[in-house]
Structure formats: C-alpha cells, structure tokens
Amino acid sequence: MTKLGKITGVLLSAALMASVFCFSSCGNGDTAPNDTARASEDQNTENAVVLLALTEAANSTAKTIKNAVDVHLTNMDTMGMGVKLGSGIKTITITVSNGEVTADEDPSMLKNAANKDEFNSKLADYIKKEVDLPDNAEIKCYSESGMCKYVVYYNGGSSMPYDVPNANDFKAESFGWKGSTDGTTANGDVIGTYPVLKS
Numbered sequence: 001m002t003k004l005g006k007i008t009g010v011l012l013s014a015a016l017m018a019s020v021f022c023f024s025s026c027g028n029g030d031t032a033p034n035d036t037a038r039a040s041e042d043q044n045t046e047n048a049v050v051l052l053a054l055t056e057a058a059n060s061t062a063k064t065i066k067n068a069v070d071v072h073l074t075n076m077d078t079m080g081m082g083v084k085l086g087s088g089i090k091t092i093t094i095t096v097s098n099g100e101v102t103a104d105e106d107p108s109m110l111k112n113a114a115n116k117d118e119f120n121s122k123l124a125d126y127i128k129k130e131v132d133l134p135d136n137a138e139i140k141c142y143s144e145s146g147m148c149k150y151v152v153y154y155n156g157g158s159s160m161p162y163d164v165p166n167a168n169d170f171k172a173e174s175f176g177w178k179g180s181t182d183g184t185t186a187n188g189d190v191i192g193t194y195p196v197l198k199s
Helices: 003-026 035-078 113-130 167-172
Strands: 090-097 100-105 137-144 147-154 191-194
Touching (some): 035 113, 090 113, 100 113, 147 167
Antiparallel strands (some): 090 100, 090 137, 137 147
8 A cells, every 4th residue: 555545545444434423423414503513513523532532543553663672672783883882772763864764873773883884774664675765764762771662753844843852751651742642742743652652
C-alpha cells in the first residue's frame, strides 16, 4: 500500500467512526431546538476522532522507528562501529526533507568518532528502507547503552515543534501536552511517541 493510501485509509476510518457516532447521537434527523449547538458538538466529536486516529498512527510509526534503530545499532556493533555502553542518554536525529533521509548523532556516543559519517549514512539508508515515512518529517531518538529507548516523531515537516517531549519527560512517564488531546502540540501538530506519553 502506498503512503497516500495508508493516510487515506486512516482518515476514512476516522470519518466512518465519527459518522456512526453522529447517527447514534443525532437520531433520525429530527429538528432539535438547538441545532447549531448540536452541529458544533458533532463537529468537535468528529475532529477528536480524526485526531485520535492520526495520533495512534503516529505512535505506531514511532514504535517502528524504535525497532529499526535498535536493529541498526546492533548491526553497527557487529561491524565494529558500535556505540559506547554506559555513556548516558544520547540523541540521534533523523530528518526527512523532500523525501531525502539524513541522520545525525552525538559523536560522543560512538566508540570511534571517525565512524560518524558511515554510521549516519547506514542509519539513513536503513530507516528509508524499513519505515514508511512521509516526504517531510523529523525524528528524535534517545539512545542509551546501545538501545533506542525513546522516540519522538513529527510528520508535519522537517523541523520539530518546540513543545514536544524530551528524554526527561519519558523518564517521568508523562508530558504536559499543549494541544486539545494527548499527542498534539499547541499548534495542533500530531506527535508520535514511543513509549506513548499521556498527560
């Protein structure tokens, strides 16, 4: 299935769920005294259902990214280009811009910083092959002791919004989302996380 097909499927499913809710709550279409308020309430419900579907899809992608980064870290260690153990949490940034995937990491996490370019190139190639990503996205992966522990995934552009979780929020197992629902920013951007973070 193409990327467009998957996104369309998510939105159609969300719209169907919202329509079922509206049918069950609005009755047979009889005129109510407060039609405007009812219509507004139904629209809000439909919007919430769509946001929930999009957030769940983003969280699923974040989990897929986590698994792919884990495989890459294992492969690099096997090739003798792995990361240091016990060096604390380090950040790997993956950017998708106009379909091109690039990766960058804190070089202090590598056993040999001279392997940085090859490490990044192989990670970008592996992510592009294993993860179905949009043409523009940014991903923050927080790695510790050779494993990807946390992921923040933004599929609305190649520059991460400011109000998203960091490693400390994952450690606390909660985050104060600024949007209307968990997994959304103040501007309404949908953010995928692994593990899923709730308010």
